[in-house]
Every structure is written in C-alpha cells, then in structure tokens.
Amino acid sequence: MKTAHELRPGNVIMLDGSPWVVQKTETTRSGRNAAIVKMKLKNLLQDSSTETTFKGEDKMEDIILDRLDCTYSYFADPMYVFMDAEYNQYDVEADNLGDAAAYIVDGMEEQCQVTFYEGKAISVELPTTVVREVTYTEPSARGDTSGKVMKPATIAGGATLSVADFVKTGDLIEIDTRTHEFKKRA
Amino acid sequence: MQSQTQANHWDIFCAVVDNYGDIGVTWRLAKQLAKEYGLAVNLWVDDLASFGHILPKLDPKCASQNFEGVCIKHWDTPLTQEYQPGDVLIEAFACELPPEVLDQITALHRSGNQVPVWLNLEYLSAEDWVEGCHGLPSLQRSGLKKQFYFPGFTPKTGGLICEADLLQRRQAWQDNNERQAFFETLGLSGIQTDHTVISLFSYESDSLEALCRHWQQGDNQIHLLVPIGRSLNSLGAFVDPQGPLTPGSRYSHGKLTIHLLPMTDQQGYDRLLWSSDFNIVRGEDSFLRAQWAAKPFIWHIYPQEEDYHLIKLEAFMAFYCHNLAPEIASAWKKLNIGFNQGAQETLPSLWQQVDNAHSALTQHAQNWPNEALNDADLATRLVQFVKNS
Structure with a gap:
C-alpha cells in the first residue's frame, strides 16, 4: 500500500477492480498541513483518463507489474522509445508518461523503470x-x-520550475521528480 | 428528540480540532441548510463539550438533541447511534468517517442501491489551485465516488458561507448604532463613542504584546475586547497570569484597556465583530465573519509547516486588495504579514500606517462582501452542486 502522497507518475493502482496508471500528480496543501493530491489517472482496461483528487494520506493499493530497467533512446512521435540492457526496445505512448515527459531529454543516462501490463x-x-541543466x-x-x-x-527539455534565486543559467540542478521541486544545485 | 431519519436528509460529520473552527463552520452550514432550504440535517460531532462553547444550551451528555432545526448527534466510537443513509453525506475538513457509515454505504453500492452524494468539505483557501480541484471526484477502492468540495472566492469554487439575511442584519445593526447598547449588555464600561474598540480572537502570538505596548503609549483610548481563549496566553504582561482570567476582568495600561469577555455563541460573536472598529481574527470561521462584519481586520492564519500559511495569506490578500489603493493595500498587507511573522519591531509603525488609513479601509471592507460572494453563497452553490451530481 502507498499513500496518495507517495504515488508518482508511472505507478499503477487498483481502484474498483480496475488497474489505473498514474499519469500526473500535483500536491497542494489544504488547512492544517493536510496534503491534497490531484492526479490524472488512466484506466488500463478502458483506455480512458480521468482527473481525481485524494487526501494525501489516502491509502492506495499499488500493484506490482512487470518492470524493467531501461534507458531512454529516442522519441518517435507519439512514442517514447526505451531500451533495456539487452537492447530490446519498448514504445511508450507520450500521454502515458504524464509529467515524467518533462524530464526526458536526449542523451539522458538515468535508469528508468518501464512498467508492463499484459505484455505492453x-x-x-x-x-x-534527476539532474538537469538550467537553460535560462x-x-x-x-x-x-x-x-x-x-x-x-x-x-x-523545456520544462519550467521555481529555483533558488542564486541559481544561474548553465547550472546543473537536482529536481525531485515526484514534486517537481528544485532540491539543490548539483 | 427528533432525529432526521427520513430518506431525504443530509448528514454532516465534524471532528472537532481546535474548539471553534471546524465546528463553527459546520454548525453555521447545518443551520443555514435547515433554515433556508428546509433540509433535514443531522450534524454528527465527536466533541459536544467543545461545541457547547459556541452553543451554550447544548447538553454534552445528550446523544441526540435538536437546535435551530438541526439534529445534533454525538459521534462516538464505536458509533452507538444508528446511521441511516440519506441524500447527502458530508465529511467536514477531511475527517475520517466512522467505519460503520462507510460499511453501510459500501453495502448499498454493492447491492446496486442509490448511495448518498458523498462530499469532503474542504478548508477555505484563495489559492489558484482550488478552482482546479473543486468538484473533482475522489475515486475509492470500493468503487464509491466521493467528491471534493472547496469553498472559495471565485465563481468556479464552492463559495463562502453567508446566511441570506446576514449582510442586511449587519447593516441595520451598524446603521442603528447598536454598539453602545451592546457593550452595556456585555457589562463593558468606560467605552466612549470616540474610543477605538478592537476585538481579539487569535492564536498565541508574540505580535500581541508588541501591539499592546504600542497601544498603551498611543494618543487614543483603545479598548481591547478579548473572549476567554488562546490569545490570553500571549498577554501575560498585560493581564494577571497568576490570577483567574475570568470574564468581566479589566486591565488598564496607559491608553489601553483590556476587557475579558466570556466565550459567546455565534450571533454574539458576529455582534462583537460588527461593533468593533478593528478585528483580529484567526483560522477560517472568524476570518470569514470578520469579512462580513465590514470592518478592517488582521487575519492570524493557522500556522503551517515551512511557512506555507504565508502563501495562503498572500493569495487571500491579493483577492482582497485588488481594487484597493496601492499604498493602502501595501500597508494592510504588511501589517498582516508582520503580525503572522511576529515582527515585533516593525508592528507599531505598520499598525500606525493602517490606522491612518482606517476610513478608506472601512469603506473597502463595506464593499467587499458582495464582491467576495460572487452572487452565490456556499449553501446555495452546495445545494445546486448536489442537484447536479
């Protein structure tokens, strides 16, 4: 089980008997420090997406699907292509990357985890x-x-975020991919 | 006592957190739904003793009792009173519903029967993200659908709690200059028409001592009216912290006189706000009532981790000040930020700037309620929201 606050794009959860992949998360704070998590979810059985809101502490049944460590290869619109250690290639729809797409850049070396459902x-x-360069x-x-x-x-990659005032163009910075927050200068 | 058990009733569950905020909001909403929409409302409250502070006639030992058309039920654990599903089920401020209630509505859902419209009534915030979350479903593992209902200051949010006749009653009170007579009913003496009256209902804050020191040395006579509560924990230098802090006590320091008042019911508190020249309020309920009072105010916002409350404060101030003269808006914002940050050294000058603009701020405060309501209060929007669900 994970809390809604712990979920991030790419996780798959069971709701009402259906598997849903988390495409996007946005955490805000309500009164008395309570977190509210707005998510975009895609129903893997019906191939339909919906926006939903959870309390940060809501418990979710995250399901463990087959996963493979892969690296990003290239973009073939509308598919992002990833490759495993044995050079097998896997296509992932751009929509399914959700917010993660903002951090996909050519030449990136970070290991990503590709999740499979019924072989797809x-x-x-x-x-x-992740560490990314500030372009402006x-x-x-x-x-x-x-x-x-x-x-x-x-x-x-083109994404924008808030960074500390002392950060300069050309700096490498660490970013938390769950919250999309600047962590520190790398 | 009559319980609202007919099929078309609403249930509101409230877990009391800080005595007056959560219960204040839900009690107002329940009363309004009953009075203005003829709805049968059960208000389930886990702490009737705290509720009794704002509803003195409430019997904390009574499991079910009716006031102002609302059936107030004690929410104990495990739930000893039977819950009968109605039209609407509201969990106030993300409180966890009793398992007995969840089990019942889950069973209804699984058997294909109609379940109540299930809403999480959230805290009030003026932040941008509220519009994007208001009304969204919250998918449940059981297949039940809950929706988040966010109060707010824009037409795309759930609105603000305000009774239909409130602004007229407040205007009549102020036009008829009821304040002196009201102060007399409270047993307050020595308040003359040209004196400045400030009501205080805040959390603990170092800012209070700084303001009191400034007020005692000022040119004008100031009366600080303080209902017994947490504010007094920060006024140890001005009241007798060893002695009993009882309603009716009075402490004079130079130009400042502090009057201790009993905690009052909601109508009495409204009148206190309407009768004061300036109000210091906190949290959500008194914060909103101060806006309807049409008087300048300081909002002591509930402190959050990493100073996140300052973001919420800024968001509200941006709304409140958008058509206020820039120099006055700036002074009022700085005072609110300074108070919330405990900026003791700068507070006297910030207060003085705001005091100098008191007439303009009062005029602005009088225009604000209609602007904030955007033609529909929270109960009106909520009833419509349920109809559309």
Whole structure:
C-alpha cells in the first residue's frame, strides 16, 4: 500500500477492480498541513483518463507489474522509445508518461523503470531525483543566498520550475521528480 | 428528540480540532441548510463539550438533541447511534468517517442501491489551485465516488458561507448604532463613542504584546475586547497570569484597556465583530465573519509547516486588495504579514500606517462582501452542486 502522497507518475493502482496508471500528480496543501493530491489517472482496461483528487494520506493499493530497467533512446512521435540492457526496445505512448515527459531529454543516462501490463509497456517511472541543466533563468535580482527566495527557470527539455534565486543559467540542478521541486544545485 | 431519519436528509460529520473552527463552520452550514432550504440535517460531532462553547444550551451528555432545526448527534466510537443513509453525506475538513457509515454505504453500492452524494468539505483557501480541484471526484477502492468540495472566492469554487439575511442584519445593526447598547449588555464600561474598540480572537502570538505596548503609549483610548481563549496566553504582561482570567476582568495600561469577555455563541460573536472598529481574527470561521462584519481586520492564519500559511495569506490578500489603493493595500498587507511573522519591531509603525488609513479601509471592507460572494453563497452553490451530481 502507498499513500496518495507517495504515488508518482508511472505507478499503477487498483481502484474498483480496475488497474489505473498514474499519469500526473500535483500536491497542494489544504488547512492544517493536510496534503491534497490531484492526479490524472488512466484506466488500463478502458483506455480512458480521468482527473481525481485524494487526501494525501489516502491509502492506495499499488500493484506490482512487470518492470524493467531501461534507458531512454529516442522519441518517435507519439512514442517514447526505451531500451533495456539487452537492447530490446519498448514504445511508450507520450500521454502515458504524464509529467515524467518533462524530464526526458536526449542523451539522458538515468535508469528508468518501464512498467508492463499484459505484455505492453504502459508507463515509465523516473528516478526520484534527476539532474538537469538550467537553460535560462533571470540573473539574481536580490543577491539572496538563503535559498528561500525563488524565481522561475527553464531546464533542458523545456520544462519550467521555481529555483533558488542564486541559481544561474548553465547550472546543473537536482529536481525531485515526484514534486517537481528544485532540491539543490548539483 | 427528533432525529432526521427520513430518506431525504443530509448528514454532516465534524471532528472537532481546535474548539471553534471546524465546528463553527459546520454548525453555521447545518443551520443555514435547515433554515433556508428546509433540509433535514443531522450534524454528527465527536466533541459536544467543545461545541457547547459556541452553543451554550447544548447538553454534552445528550446523544441526540435538536437546535435551530438541526439534529445534533454525538459521534462516538464505536458509533452507538444508528446511521441511516440519506441524500447527502458530508465529511467536514477531511475527517475520517466512522467505519460503520462507510460499511453501510459500501453495502448499498454493492447491492446496486442509490448511495448518498458523498462530499469532503474542504478548508477555505484563495489559492489558484482550488478552482482546479473543486468538484473533482475522489475515486475509492470500493468503487464509491466521493467528491471534493472547496469553498472559495471565485465563481468556479464552492463559495463562502453567508446566511441570506446576514449582510442586511449587519447593516441595520451598524446603521442603528447598536454598539453602545451592546457593550452595556456585555457589562463593558468606560467605552466612549470616540474610543477605538478592537476585538481579539487569535492564536498565541508574540505580535500581541508588541501591539499592546504600542497601544498603551498611543494618543487614543483603545479598548481591547478579548473572549476567554488562546490569545490570553500571549498577554501575560498585560493581564494577571497568576490570577483567574475570568470574564468581566479589566486591565488598564496607559491608553489601553483590556476587557475579558466570556466565550459567546455565534450571533454574539458576529455582534462583537460588527461593533468593533478593528478585528483580529484567526483560522477560517472568524476570518470569514470578520469579512462580513465590514470592518478592517488582521487575519492570524493557522500556522503551517515551512511557512506555507504565508502563501495562503498572500493569495487571500491579493483577492482582497485588488481594487484597493496601492499604498493602502501595501500597508494592510504588511501589517498582516508582520503580525503572522511576529515582527515585533516593525508592528507599531505598520499598525500606525493602517490606522491612518482606517476610513478608506472601512469603506473597502463595506464593499467587499458582495464582491467576495460572487452572487452565490456556499449553501446555495452546495445545494445546486448536489442537484447536479
């Protein structure tokens, strides 16, 4: 069992007798520190997606499907192609990557986990932390070094996120792929 | 006592967390649904003793009792009173429903019968993400569908709790200048019409002492009206912390007089807010009532980890100030942030700036309620939401 707060894109959960793959998660905070997790889920039996909301502490039955360690090879619209250690290739639909697609870049070396359902590659789970280059961010406006003042930045692959004010264009940064939050300069 | 057991009733479950907030909101909502929509409402509460602080006639030992058209039921563990599924089932503020209730509605679902519309009534927030989450289903492992209902300040959210006649009653109260007579009923003496009256209902805060020190040295006579509660834990330098802090006690320091009041029912608290020149409020319920009071206020927001509450505060202030003169908005925002951060050194000057803009802030506060409501209060939207479900 995992809590809703622990789920991330690529996980598969059982709801009402159907397997659902988590495509996207967005965690916010309600009153009294309670987390609320908004998710985009895809029903693997009906091939349909839905948006849903959970309390962060809601317990989910995550199901263990076949998984393989793979690396990203290339993008053949609309499929992302991954390859295992024996050079077998697996196509994953772009939609099924959800938020993870933001961190897929050519030449990336991180090991990803490709998940299979009835022999078909259905999702990809990234490592908890990835390191990406900041391709653009405004220079520090306030000279803040505490890490509390944030500013927007674009990373390799085109995604944007908030980073500490001291981060510069060209820096490598660590990102938490579950929360999409900047962790630190790599 | 009559229990709301007919098929078309609503059940609201409330777990009391801090005595007045959660129960304050659910009690108001239950009353409004009963009075304005003729709905049979069961309000299940796990802590009747705390509820009694805002509903003094409540008997904490009575398992089921009726007030203002609402059947109040004690939610004990295990649940000893029978739950009969109705039209709507509300878990307030993400409280965990009793297993007996979940078992019943799950059995209904599995047997193909109609189940209540199941809602999680969430906390109020002005943040952007609320619109995107309001009304979304929460898929359950059992196949049951729950939906998240988010109060909010925009038409795409669940709205704000406000009784249909509240603003008219408040306006009449203020137009008729009922405040002096009200203060007399509270046993308050020495408050003259040109004195400044501030009500205080906050959490503990170092900011209170800083403000009190400023007020005692000011030019105007200030009366601080404090219902017995957590605020007093931060006023040890101004009240007698060794003595009994009883309602009716009064402490004078220079230009500042602190009056201790009994905790009051919701109508009495509204009147206190309406009668004060400035209100310091907290959490969710009193925060909203301060807005309907149409007076300037400080919101002491519930503190969250990593200062996340400041994000919520900023989100609300952006709404509240969007058509306020920039310099006044800036002063009011800084005062609220300073209070919530315990900025003792700067609070006196921040207070002074806001005090200088009191007339403009009051005018803004009078315009705000209709703007915030966006033509429909929470109960109206909730009833419609259920109809559409």
